[in-house]
Amino acid sequence: MATQSETEDSPSRKLGELAMIWRYASAYPGRIAAAALALVIAAGATLAIPWGFRLVIDKGFIASRGDVGPYFQLLFVIVVVLALATATRFYFVSWLGERVIADIRIAVQANLLRLAPRFFEENRPSEIASRLTADTAIIEQVVGTTVSVALRNIVLAIGGIIFLFAIAPKLAAMLLLAIPLAMLPVIVMGRSLRNLSRSTQDRIADIGATVSETLRAMKIVQGFGQEDRESARFGDVVRQGFQTAKRRIRTRAVMTAIIIALIFGSITMVMWQGAIDVASGKLSGGSIAAFILTGGLVAGAFGALAEVYGDIVRAAGAAARLTELLNAEPEIKAPAHPVALPHPSRGRLEFDHVRFRYPTRPEMMTLDNVSFTVEPGEMV
Known part of the structure; x- marks a missing residue:
């Protein structure tokens, strides 16, 4: 497997490695379609809640002089739809996560065999085992949770922006101008976070490999009194x-703080202008209430996207490492045109100028130009 230095600037460190996960997930189009439909319905129901409160204020309190019952009943229906759609999305997405990870593990194991x-002499088996456990666990979390959250928030952000323009175009335009500014930290700090995420996975694999080596050789460790050395x-x-994880956490925390400050700071300024418009009669009370609720949903969606970006980056690193195992080609392959053994078999064995050395000791020739023949019935 490639070392960290070899993959420092390689394409495997990019988010394109997530395509490997999609290849396995795409084998279940029906489940994906059901999850996507439930996701869209849940996002639509979420965006309908501010619209319902707008009706409560403008139609119930003002136009109908306090007759708010029908509008709260409508809100209740929206909440029920939201609950059912969310539960459906959770089921199908979680099922996909478990199924995809099972398929990846089976494929990796089949290729290893x-x-x-x-x-296996050049790559520690304990490190390979870590790929099948730690890395697949990260991918399972992303497929079963993170991707769903990311897609949901993308739909919420897009739908929320459209609704904001329908309510108050001027305020929505002001808010929209701040979005590229809020996404700038993701672009600037994303590469650094991706590199640190891959390094974190490397260190986790090192921990697992070290534990495995020590436990397998426990008799030797104790026999030579090396407990303190192995502990150190x-x-x-x-x-x-820990140091690598701390750098990753620090980078992600700074990025999250900057994004949240930019997003909610922009919303505060926009709400200030909205309050001025309400005071001057340009906006109704229901419209500004719906705008505030929707703006909060949009801001929360972008904030959540910043949060899940770190998880997606970690999954890209894990996918890259599993792809290395999946793409490893065997040195000894079955011949394209195999020749059948004679029948009945003659039982004759011949070595013809055989040379062999172990991969881990290339300087030492174990067999050098060995030739011999063992005839049927002969004992050597």
Whole structure:
């Protein structure tokens, strides 16, 4: 498998690695369609709640002189639709997450069984096992939760912006101008966060490999009194992992703080202008209430996108590492045109100038130009 230095600037570090996950998820189009439909309905019901409150204020309190019953009944129906759609989305998305991870694990294991022993001498089996556990767990979280949250918030953001323009075009335009500014930290800090996420996964694999090596050789460790040395070595690996994770957390925290400050700061300024318009009679009370609620939903959607971006980046790193295992080609392949053994078999064995060396000791020739023949019935 590629080392960190080899993949520092390689395409495997980019979000395009998530295409591997999609290849497995696309095998279940019916489930994806059901989850997408439920997601759209849930997002639409969420956006309908501010519209319902607008009716309560403008039609119920003002036009109907306090007869708000029908409008609250409408709100209740919207809430029921939202609950059912959300539950449906959760079921299908969670099912997809579990199914995709199961398929990826089976595919990786099947490919590992095809590889030559040299691969397992050059790559620690404990590290490979970590790929099948830690990395797949990250992908499971992203497929089963993060992607759904991201898509839901994208739909909420787009639908919310359209609704904002329908309510108050001037205020919506002011709010829309702040969105590119809020997304700037994601673009600027995203690459650094992606690199740190991949490094974090490397350190997790190192921890698992170190534990596995020590436990497998426990008799040797205790026999030679190396407990303190192994404890110190493991502590160093854990501390390196913590330092890497701390840098990733710090970067993500700074990015989140900047985005939230920009988004909600912009909303505050827009609401200030909206209050002026209400005072001058340009906007109704129901319209400004709906605008505030929808603006909060849009701001929350963009804030959530900033949060889930870090998880998606981690999944891209995990997918890259699993892709390396899936794409590993066996050195010993079945011949394209195999020749059948004679029948009945003669039982004759021949070595003809055989040379062999272990991959981990290339400087030492184990077999050098060995030739011999074992005839049927002969014992050697």
